[in-house]
Amino acid sequence: MATKSKKKFYITTTIPYANAPPHIGFTLEIVQADVLARWHRLIGEKVFFLTGTDEHGSKNYRMAKEQGLTPQAFVDKNSNYFRELTKILNISNNNFIRTTDKKVHWPGVLNLWKILAAKGDIYKKKYTGSYCSGCERFVTEKDLIDGKCPDHPNLKIELISEENYFFDLSKYSGKITQLVKEDKIKIRPLKWKNDFLSLIKDGLTDVSFSRDKEHLPWGIPVPGDENQVMYVWADALTNYLTGIGYPDKKYEKFWPADVHVVGKDMLRFHSGIWPGMLLSAGLPLPKEIIVHGFLIVDGQKMSKSLGNVISPLELRKKYDSDSIRYYLARTIPFGDDGDFSEKGLVQRHNDELANKLGNLISRISTLIEKYGMEKCENKLLKKLKIKEIEKHIEKYEIDKAVNEIFAFIDVCNEYVQNKKPWETHDKKVLYEIADSIKAISILLWPFIPSTSEKISEQFGFELKYDEIKKPLKISKIKKGEILFKKIEIEEEKKEEKDRILSIEVFPELSKKGINVFSAVFKNVKISNKNLYLENLKKEILNSEINLDKKIIDGYKEFYKDKNMLSGADSILSIINKNKMFPNINTIVDAYNLASIKTSVSMGAHDLEKLKGNLRIKLTDGSEHFIPLGQKELIKVELGEYACMDDEKILCRMDIKQCDETKITKNTKEFVIYAQGNKNVNRDYLKNSLINACELIKKANGGEYNLIEQKINKQPEVKEIMTGVGSVNFSDWEKLDLRVAKIKKVEDIEGADKLYKLELDVGELGKRIICAGIKQFYPKEKLKNKKIIYFSNLAPRVMRGIESQGMLLAASDNEHKKVLLISPDEGAEPGMRIG
Template identity: 50%
Template sequence: MSRFYITTSIPYANSIPHIGFAMEAIQTDCLARYHRMIGDDTYFLTGTDEHGMKIADTAKEKGKTEQEHVDEIVALNKDLKKILNLSYDDFIRTTSDRHKRGAQKLWKKLAEAGDIYKDRYDGFYCSGCEAYVTEKDLVNGNCPIHKRPVHTFSEENYFFRLSKYSDKIQELIESDTLKIVPEFRKREFLNVVRDGLTDVSFSRPKDALTWGIPVPDDSSQTMYVWCDALSNYITALDYENNGELFQKYWPADVHVIGKDITRFHAGIWIGMLISAGLEIPGNIYVHGFITSGGHKMSKSLDNVVSPMDVAKKYGTDALRYYLLREIPTTGDGDFTYERFEELYNGELANNIGNLVNRVLAMTDRYFEGKIPQINERDEGLILRVEKFWEIYHTQMNDFNLKKAIEEIMFRADDANQYIEENKPWALAKEDEKKLADVLYNLLEMLRHIGYAMYPFMPGISEKILAALSCKPLIKDVSIIEKWGVLHADDSITKCDQLFPRPD
């Protein structure tokens, strides 16, 4: 059994959770459930990034303390666990004491390595981006994103000597020791690294960044986001005390992130880990963004899609299906209710839902709800199922979730076609032995589909498997993909309609 540690990024706790993060959390959950299902000792972390001036400013506008403000947002983020059926093991908050102490320990390690130094920083800062803007990015003196003037300032900062690790980072990525998926994101980042990574501002004076973690041994400075937020991946494992979780699960197998923060993870974070003498993660999986009806979601366009609303109307699994099946796993995708309903009615209700209903109903009708005795194996069918598992595992391990779920839908198509070709209703009149074989094969197909679906639509999977008296998480995982596991004479139970018409 191998161990598998996977993380989401930590969303900024300044506004309600958006569908882009819901997708990231579901992708991560899908992989975590997959690894649990195949028997890996899996640990899944998510959390929230709760410091910074934007949060301090919003809290002030709302007449609240910073802590009150982030507590409210964090509660909404935690609601996602139930709404999206997330199976995470831990939720790290960057305002927690365990995190603050861990981040400070990491800072000290970087300082001990000689990689933190104080210098004057002359620069531009956009309060909208809450980020330093370089001179070459400015458009007529304005922030290119917010189209408004940036602040110029000169202040003392601590810097992290990222330049020292630029070559090493390049080598790690080129050799796939640190694998960035998809390949085009890897190439994109390598183009940046080849120019050489520069040192990064790592702190701000306390009066400019009031809400954050103090720099160890210098309370006049506050950590900037890098050491504060990126460190969550280890502080949650009790890096502070070099605890059991840290020893067991670090380095991470996969960081799942959005395309906008690839540089921070593949560059700054890896540099920090090397400097602190820590192992580096195996993979960074990068997803794209979701538009709404072809446009960037924005309040002014009134096209913001709330993951909560969609889940409430169509159910958690249907939302998960849309985000995993319709949105390209590593590319950009679009959300529309029209497309959602098309998939819901077509692929879910008609394909999967009908298949399950028909097979269970026919077993009920022709065999009194008992699994029939098989007489002759269908080798062609078994071969197709074996081939399916091979492809499925490959896609799951390549972060090709969309391809994997499409393969599951092909299995459902195949099963539906098998019904049409074999016409059990006709066999019932003329060939009982053949009818038994056909029904047995269909029930086995449902079992395989039920398992393969577990990472994607855990609720639906559990219903299908329960009808066959199977469970998704079993001790002997080899049973999952073996053909012919169902026992003759065991009872099946019917299940509720899997995809009812939404109100």
């Protein structure tokens, strides 16, 4: 058991950039830091916990101008959001430092600059380089992927040329490397120590320490040079000193920092630049740098520049602070990336906080109020692994520490179930559980402070670490408020997308060899790029690409008179032209890789944008669609084939996808299909799809289920009507042809060939059909006309209208002349033809 100690403990978060309200990624950092700060207070240490906001820089200056605000008003507004975050999440920081504070921050920054300059470690030179405004640093080609910063792909890399001050970091490169290797600057978890050492194996380079005031008017002036302002590292990093009083001697009470908590993208600056500045100034170095991972959304780091943030301020309006704190501390280990999920938060709240902890407190307090307690030795406490919990905290394994505490809560709940104090009224059992609740509450205080404080007040004990060893004093305990009310999870409504259960190839195309295999993917996280896929692309580019000519020719048969390429052929054409593999996103890139490997055409569509089941059929000439990347509808010719849902064309032949259903970074569920031809074996086609699905899963996560192709058993009307081929009598008997009377004729918006007809079919009632006869019959000639109606043809959706059958008509071979087939006078609606 840790003993009471008066030694100091100084912990910091990074100071987030105040260009927008906070996102859930920084919330993870500040909650993890607060858990550590509270733990060290709990064991009796003198703790100082610092956080704040970084407020200078080009982004804030530019964004303030865009919003019609002064830079100071702009950062005041955003800094207040971060200050509010500390309050609503019960963060126990001792100070909130702002880099625009001229009284508290500026004096220390100016003092440190002068010390470094006097040491000869700051010099001026002209420099031209690529600059990422998201990272606020110059970058080299090796830092970029396809000319973009991997952490800020939406921001343009700028080429900047100007004369600035630089800090001679390279002078301290060897010393910093040695200090990190020898753990004199500890980086934890260890994998990040190794990552940093790998990063600096070629040595640390000098860093820009200022910007031209003409380009950046918003910053701390460089001493003795009115044309320059300090760059972020000279300014923001110094907050760890100014936040505790530097340059006043009082800062020495807490310096050096015991722990800097930083995100993995901040590692190089806190382990490289910051120690270099301190070595130059002759100041003690921080003891440990603890690294946390990113919170992931859609497969990418959650960040303001990508616009995919979750607001903790909005989240707090829905959930208690302890529920949010508990979920972040319990679910996401230091050093690892984690996926924030509201559903996961609710599950943890209900299953662990409400069911396990909350119910234990409620049951025991109710029984104690009724039957009282009798003091005795609490043998249950022997099952509480306090030493293990302490070790986990010391190693920054806060998720494992809270897991041990809840393991003991399980022990207590099981003990209550076995002893049944509601039947036995055993006061000693109730005392043992109450005393155990004291220990649990004290240990949980760093994680869920509000709840622990309520329990301590209800059971009458102090939240001090050494109270765990002391027996609980007998006091009057009453049943209190419900600590954690269950949160109802709304069952997701089944939408149209849940009905995507089949894909059908119509017989006229099936006979020509068109066949498909498809799958439905769920719970994917899509990003712009994936390292594994990028390496596969490089392998392909460095090898000879040979598509299967027989398979490609099988596709070309369907558009040999058109200037078109099949899916794989089109990708190869782009590769040959651009000397690089196309990059769309990690779903499209994955199935494009599979397509190049197998020569099979593939496509995918966002399930949320689909209506009903999928079918591949011949077009009737009335269809239109918007091709990928375009805005205007184009007409689809009669006799082509297309993949359709109930309302629209999804893909024209195997190559032209519609824009509406494309896969984007917001897609969560989608259908993917591999389309074969007469030269593609069914097993080969299935394996090609599985190959694509496994690539997608590796790069995007999620799970998939294969969908079997539906075989259309409907007799082919065209052959029966035209006399092409022989027809069995049993096939003829399946047709239900009736006399029908046209009651109403309406135009269909956007359709130049179709009418919507309302038919009277006698005993069958009213039926609606779509008929492509607009060019041949004016409306007035159709009303009340009797026709022959094919009543049991499977319905299909045309232009958003379900057509419940078809009428019979005669036409010439060019379809230039169409005549309706009408029954004799005296035939009544509903009469059967046969």
